[in-house]
Amino acid sequence: MKISTKWLSDYVKLDIPANELAEKIERTAVEVDDVSCLASGLKKIVVGYTQHVSAHPQSDHLHICKVDVGEDKPLQIICGAPNIAADKKVIVALPNSRIADNVKIKRGKLRGELSEGMICSLQEIGFSENVVPKEFADGIYFLPDDAVVGKPVFDYLGMNENIIDLDVTPNRADMLSMRGTAYELAAIYDKKLTLKHPKVVEEGDTVGHYVIPSADSKLASTYLMRVITGLKVKPSPMWLQKRLWNAGIRPTNNLVDVTNYILLDYGQPLHSFDYDKISGKNVEVRLAQSQEKIKTLDEKERVLRPTDIVIADEKGPIALAGTMGGLRTAVTDSTTTVVLESAVFNPSLVRKTARYHNLHSEASMRFERGINHATVEEALDAAAQLIAKLGDGKVAEGIAAATKEEVHSVSVSIGSKKINDVLGTKISAAEIKNIFERLDFKVDMNSADKFTVEIPPHRWDISIPADLIEEVARIYGYDNLPATLPKGELTPGLYTYKQKVIRATKRLLEETGLTQAISYGLTTHEKAGQFMMEPSAATELAFPMSSDRTTIRMNLISGLLDDVAYNTARKVKNVALYEQGRVFYREEENERPREVEHVAAALTGLYAAGSWQYPKQPVDFFLVKGIVQHLLDSLGVKHIQFKAATGHEEMHPGRTADIYAGDTFLGFLGEVHPNICKEYSIDRTYVFELDLQKVIDLPKEQEVYVSVSKYPEITRDVALAVSKEIENSAIVDFINENGGKHLVNIELFDVYEGEHIAHNKKSLAYKMTYQDQSRTLSDEEVTEEFERVMKKIETKFDAVIR
């Protein structure tokens, strides 16, 4: 809502600089988007008179104009506007003037002819395209004949007015009008308000002679009509045009302009029908029938639904209530009799219609948020009166009312103790009473600190005590509130176990060199379903914004691969990212998915970039496995197993392992399938993904201290030649099971395949460590234990000890 401080001053005298006023509004009422003045920064732009206009000899569209600007001699100005004409008052930017966008105008030559300035369009001096009257949209503007030559144009065009653009919150729809804003400012500054009320002069037939409206009060609690006859459609006077364009509305003609003006002044949307185009006298406010059609003012044919309120005559709908009029009964330049409507329509139905037909307008917004029910008739009168005046017409006698609701003020009771309890203040009862009175609320003091507050209809947003507390708070001033902390009973502030594990997971992965990524949860249908760890139905948006974001993810890896791709495309070759977040699994029969905490990582390129001293370390399977091992070990997960896995469609079939804790499947790791890498345009990439919830749900084992043995370790190294097919884990598990009671550790330290061993064999070398808690072991007993297990290995795995 753009507020002209000049217009405002008709209702409340403030004499406060616009910036200061804006600041006060922002601190007390609603946000201010902008404070502006069209004339600011402009200079030497004056009224000119085109004495003579002739064609430019060197051009097919330029004209040479002799323009009187009130100086001794007229200026010669070259003008290219198509509507340039002699004997007109025009806007002249003099030599060395400044027009919009800080452009300076200088004396110069245009195709050989001297041009001493510029004849301007409204746009060129800073008007928005949206407010320039249509007839001047593509050319220069003609000022009214009474404009004095040589005088600055700013006053004539209302450009000196300060405009405060309010960003009105949905609860303060009362400020979507000049009068509502005036009430607010009168309260803030404790000033007197002077509102003018219209007096209608009625002449001729009664309104019932022209129109008989009917309405369901559930659709329109008030529905009023007046008729104005004998009209001439013409441009509005300057005062009205200025008010409209300063409010951001394009002046059209006296009929349309008045309804817009009243909309701004009272916040009451009005609609005018061309009487001669309405079929019959009866006009009905009703719900549309299914499939009923209307062609609206924007020349679109709309198929209606039974939730759309329409105004209909004998032939069918002539307007969509509160949103847009119909083309059939629209006023035109030849309209002479107007039926003017002022009403209160059902807010929620107007909202539905506006949304469904995408017809959000100044009118629909006001009906949705509420309007002042007490001024529906006054606004109608004011509009009828002004239309008659500006169109040389007559207002028919009386108002045709289909429905008319009784409007009452609302009473709310509150005590000053309650107010102070909520705000944490010590405002006196007298001060509170004063605040209410400034707001035009009537206050009855029942006792020392109990009030009954009567809320006038223009503040329909107020109906409960909390509303009143807010009024007191903002007028009293938020700066005056003390700053304290809640006192009350003490409560412990603790992370839950789940929150602790999640946070520990993140820190542990960061220690291993992974940086945290946060990727998009919404992705394509295809990516959402990649790398899945359990079957799940997809959860899709009903109305996605783009095909890239249609489905909520069921894995984290695909998002990380998008990140890898983003980095790769920007020549960042080494990527080591993890992400902790939720995946969304849904059982077909459920509407809402289960949200499961996962953690995943993606690595590509070099893990260690290498340097002048240290070697490069490329990312590989075992690096990622080591990271997973470190994470799970650090989280206290026991019995971790990695099993070769071939079932992951998007993974390398020979380089993928499923991860278990005992029998619990936790996730998988490995190399991304080259075909998938190709789809993502990324290099060889290793990933893992774990179901963190399963880690959290693992039985919590009490950790118990194990004393460190004081007795020496004895080690045995052995290299085993075995078939290539045999997995290390099988051997390690077997040795662990059969290695004797003193075996405390077994560690693989070498793997060899090559020319010194048969082509179908590999050599695995292990270091086995023996130790006892209570004594020093003898070499003999270690040898005995060692040899016993080696014998078993030889038979079990067909192994040859090398």
Add this chain to the structure above:
Amino acid sequence: MSQICEKVKGMSLVDLKERLNDLKKKALAEITETEDLKKVNDLRVKLLGKKGPITEILRGMRDLSSEQRPQIGSFANTVRDDLTQAIAQRREKLEIIKTAKKLEKEKIDVTLPGAAVKAGQPHIIEQVISQIEKLFLGMGYQIVDGPEIEEDHYNFEMMNLPKDHPARDMQDTFYINDQILMRTQTSPVQARTMEKHDFSKGPLKMISPGKVYRRDTDDATHSHQFHQVEGLVIDKHVTMADLKGTLQAVAKTIFGESREIRLRPSYFPFTEPSVEVDVSCFKCDGKGCAVCKQSGWIEVLGAGMVHPNVLKMAGIDADVYGGFAFGLGPDRFAMLKYGVDDIREFYLNDMRFLTQFSQKG
């Protein structure tokens, strides 16, 4: 050495002393000249050993009187001590020289780059959330998580936003179907927690951090996915002044100790009074600059006193209990704090973006 080790039979006291002095002089000269630690050690053995020259000289004492013998004995001891000390000093000096030479050889170019320590780091949004969490844990709040895919009921209706409420336009929503949606705020977590909370066990003090989604086209300042931390306190005597004090603590924690806040009226359906909260500009300290658009203040969060309808819907007696709620955007906080000018940076995860921030908080 040979002269010193001559046989010294039948010497007088004076002779003996002279010989000892002579020995000492020569030995000291020799010690001082020795440049080798091993040779110093050899000297020690030769000079002070059992078969050394001092012992030899003392053998000449047999001609001396019993009064003279202790004299020469004590003199000889002095010489022995002097030599012992000289040898020790010489050794120490040679050790120092030796070490110095070794260190000289080991000299490196300390300006060569250090080894790259492989460590990742948290996302800056995580860092901001973590700071806020710690602040509120310290003030006795619990941290509550809730679903990202919510029911309309919890996301809107329980927040005093019935269907067809004009304020629903403030938040464009990704719907899954009529009833299910991507949460547009983390307040549904509060609704769920309020429903469950047992007030006989004390006040409800919580924050709910997490991802939220809005039906917005992504650009430099809009993202269809971002984060929120919403806070809620419900108790018998909670005031708007308490809200102000709490938010002041947030502003100081994130933006610096010297920050101030101010409240401005605003509107949220779930609070009344509702306020926008500005923090004094940390770039210019409130003087006015590009960051705060010359106003000295930056809008950072929204807050208010919990609307009685919200309490009632959660089954809480609004006549007895009241409270405050606030909501802030870690994305916006991070953008302001670090001067990030494009919100999309947070979700594209360029390694160079993610790793450029310190972790000092």
